[in-house]
Amino acid sequence: MTTIKDIARVAGVSITTVSRALNGYSDVSEKTRRRIQEVAKELKYSPNAVARSLVMNRSKTIGLLVSEISREGAKDNFTFEVLCGINDRVAELDYDLILFNTNSAQQKVKSYTQLCRERRVEGVILQGIKTDDPYLEEVIESDIPCVVVDVPITGNKVGYVSTDNVDGAKKAVQYLIDLGHQQIAMMNGHEKAFVSQKRKEGYLATLEQNEIPIKEDWILNGEFREEQAEKVALYFLRNHPNVTAIFCASDLMALGVLKAAKTLNIRVPSQLSVIGYDDIVLAEYATPSLTTVAQDKYQIGYEAAGLLIDLLAENETNNARILKSNLKIRQSTDFNKKA
Amino acid sequence: MTTIKDIARVAGVSITTVSRALNGYSDVSEKTRRRIQEVAKELKYSPNAVARSLVMNRSKTIGLLVSEISREGAKDNFTFEVLCGINDRVAELDYDLILFNTNSAQQKVKSYTQLCRERRVEGVILQGIKTDDPYLEEVIESDIPCVVVDVPITGNKVGYVSTDNVDGAKKAVQYLIDLGHQQIAMMNGHEKAFVSQKRKEGYLATLEQNEIPIKEDWILNGEFREEQAEKVALYFLRNHPNVTAIFCASDLMALGVLKAAKTLNIRVPSQLSVIGYDDIVLAEYATPSLTTVAQDKYQIGYEAAGLLIDLLAENETNNARILKSNLKIRQSTDFNKKA
DNA sequence: ATGAAAGCGCTAACAA
DNA sequence: TTGTTAGCGCTTTCAT
Numbered sequence A, B: 001m002t003t004i005k006d007i008a009r010v011a012g013v014s015i016t017t018v019s020r021a022l023n024g025y026s027d028v029s030e031k032t033r034r035r036i037q038e039v040a041k042e043l044k045y046s047p048n049a050v051a052r053s054l055v056m057n058r059s060k061t062i063g064l065l066v067s068e069i070s071r072e073g074a075k076d077n078f079t080f081e082v083l084c085g086i087n088d089r090v091a092e093l094d095y096d097l098i099l100f101n102t103n104s105a106q107q108k109v110k111s112y113t114q115l116c117r118e119r120r121v122e123g124v125i126l127q128g129i130k131t132d133d134p135y136l137e138e139v140i141e142s143d144i145p146c147v148v149v150d151v152p153i154t155g156n157k158v159g160y161v162s163t164d165n166v167d168g169a170k171k172a173v174q175y176l177i178d179l180g181h182q183q184i185a186m187m188n189g190h191e192k193a194f195v196s197q198k199r200k201e202g203y204l205a206t207l208e209q210n211e212i213p214i215k216e217d218w219i220l221n222g223e224f225r226e227e228q229a230e231k232v233a234l235y236f237l238r239n240h241p242n243v244t245a246i247f248c249a250s251d252l253m254a255l256g257v258l259k260a261a262k263t264l265n266i267r268v269p270s271q272l273s274v275i276g277y278d279d280i281v282l283a284e285y286a287t288p289s290l291t292t293v294a295q296d297k298y299q300i301g302y303e304a305a306g307l308l309i310d311l312l313a314e315n316e317t318n319n320a321r322i323l324k325s326n327l328k329i330r331q332s333t334d335f336n337k338k339a
Numbered sequence C: 001a002t003g004a005a006a007g008c009g010c011t012a013a014c015a016a
Numbered sequence D: 001t002t003g004t005t006a007g008c009g010c011t012t013t014c015a016t
Helices: A004-011 A014-022 A030-042 A051-056 A078-092 A112-119 A134-141 A165-178 A193-210 A224-237 A251-263 A281-285 A297-312 B006-009 B015-022 B030-042 B049-058 B076-094 B112-119 B135-142 B165-178 B194-209 B227-239 B251-265 B279-284 B297-312
Strands: A062-064 A094-100 A123-127 A147-149 A156-164 A184-188 A219-221 A245-248 A273-278 A291-294 A320-323 A326-328 B061-066 B097-100 B123-129 B146-150 B158-163 B183-189 B217-222 B243-248 B273-278 B291-292 B320-323 B326-330
Touching: A004 A014, A004 B217, A014 B123, A051 B049, A051 B112, A062 A078, A062 A112, A062 A297, A062 B006, A078 A094, A078 A123, A078 A219, A078 A297, A078 B076, A094 B076, A112 A297, A123 A134, A123 A245, A123 A297, A134 A147, A134 B049, A134 B146, A147 A297, A156 A245, A156 A297, A165 A184, A165 A193, A165 A273, A165 A291, A165 A326, A184 A193, A184 A251, A184 B030, A193 B076, A193 B279, A219 A224, A245 B123, A251 A273, A251 A281, A251 B049, A251 B297, A273 B049, A281 B279, A297 A320, A320 B291, A320 B320, B006 B030, B015 B030, B061 B076, B061 B112, B076 B097, B076 B297, B097 B297, B112 B135, B123 B135, B123 B297, B135 B146, B158 B165, B165 B183, B165 B194, B165 B243, B165 B291, B183 B194, B183 B251, B227 B251, B243 B251, B251 B279
Parallel strands: A062 A094, A062 A123, A123 A147, A147 A156, A156 A320, A184 A219, A184 A245, A245 A273, A273 A291, B061 B097, B061 B123, B123 B146, B146 B158, B158 B320, B183 B217, B183 B243, B243 B273, B273 B291
Antiparallel strands: A094 B097, A291 A326, B291 B326
């Protein structure tokens, strides 16, 4: 493999000059620079980013830590779309992305800090992390610049990107109320996700605002999983025939609810309105298609990468970026016919 | 940041001894090793993988080049699932994955070889690459170990992973014929995908075997895109009311066909049978759910990573891994009622 | 405008 | 068992 040493030898200059010429420094005569570039091309030279990283102490890579990058995530294209956004923005800024192993048992031994330091990434993006993940504490303690998706932590060089989940939930629940619904249950995700807490907050606030009594046992836990939501909904719907609408904290869970309703011969939306959250691809294709609170997942990733790099460049004061969400009305909601 | 030099100083040994102790070499007394490990922990040492890569000339990273890692790919969870498989296998083998920028215009300037050499990746996995992509030639020419998904090229340290596309197509078309269909069109993808060529081959072979006349203009080009397939199907179905079944080279295109049929008030499957390919998540949720040739996308990725690492270790003779595909029968196919 | 030399953090002969 | 030394490929003072 060609090195600048080889180029220097062939071009008859010092390695210093080669380095300078190739990096576009001004203190190299045009003639020398051209000569060097020629030789470099001739010798098929590729700079060694590893060596450069070592000496510059800048790797031009940012790490990506996805908690659940598994087949589960495939249904839910959330992770993938976020990844696309990150990838695009990172590419624009001429960084590369390194995907960390977190699901391997062997690797889980390594702490977050170790993982990042070893690879000398300049910063990290965390996605899909639960609020009780030990990594989260480390993020704050460590001095590694970091952006977290959907968990509101900030600090020195630590920021986050999220959508306004309270607002999203409010929009959904208010829409149901406007359709005449009063008996509205919520299928929430596990409490270890920050978004669950926020969406619940929005749900509760909206009921209160509309003077609808809150029933704690109408807040179900579907664990963000389709099957779990189906199971829970099955039980709930059987025992609460008066419910007319369910607000779900994810589309996947809404799909589960749809299945449960079908099993019980409850027609959606005429007998039961269902709203999801996220606007995953399936939402549009489900039968009936899902009314949902849409998040721009790609944008979340794009902003996360952008924020991180701003953090690295120290030209960022605002450590949080909150995106808008909007209600997408489809076929799974309708006027309350029981009213 | 702590280095082995610091550890050496504190522990009162040479840096060599530290290196050896930390890397588990046997020629270090247990006492010294323990002492060194203690100090390392105390000083919160993390090895510098960059420095190690430089000196060992082994980066323990493999590069991932995805041609179309964009929002488009989200519907089609293909890429993501392959990625999951790669990620898992790579993690097991203690490598990290680096995602290359290919979609950025600025980066497209860099050749494949440059990209890989710069980062000193030990090998590369290529996914979603078209047969006319200039990168593909480079793969053969360059000496960088590489595994390509779904393009059958082999060479020194170059292999590929794919499913048996001829066989998959045969299964699908034979199934249609067994249902009594004789007028079977094919919605193919663009010819720049190897899988298109193979699936077409399977389609043609099966018709021939069953002595069904082949009509070249019954092979449509949906470009692997839903909208394009819909458009093409709309036109075709209008002009060929006698067609009773369409075999599609991807589920996404099958979805497009479904839409076209709906527009024309052609009922699926009673008036028209549709088979897809891939078994993407949507296939199951579409209405009607899609009969399709299922590929284990996760396994493709898993095998690709495994093959690459075997190639690196030089303990691999077989440079191709072909996975089985199987027909998943759902609701979009039925007996030919016109027979 | 160019070069000599030091050093980034680490591994690996070679010596002792 | 341990230490000395060289060097991976590059950037960067500091001279010239």
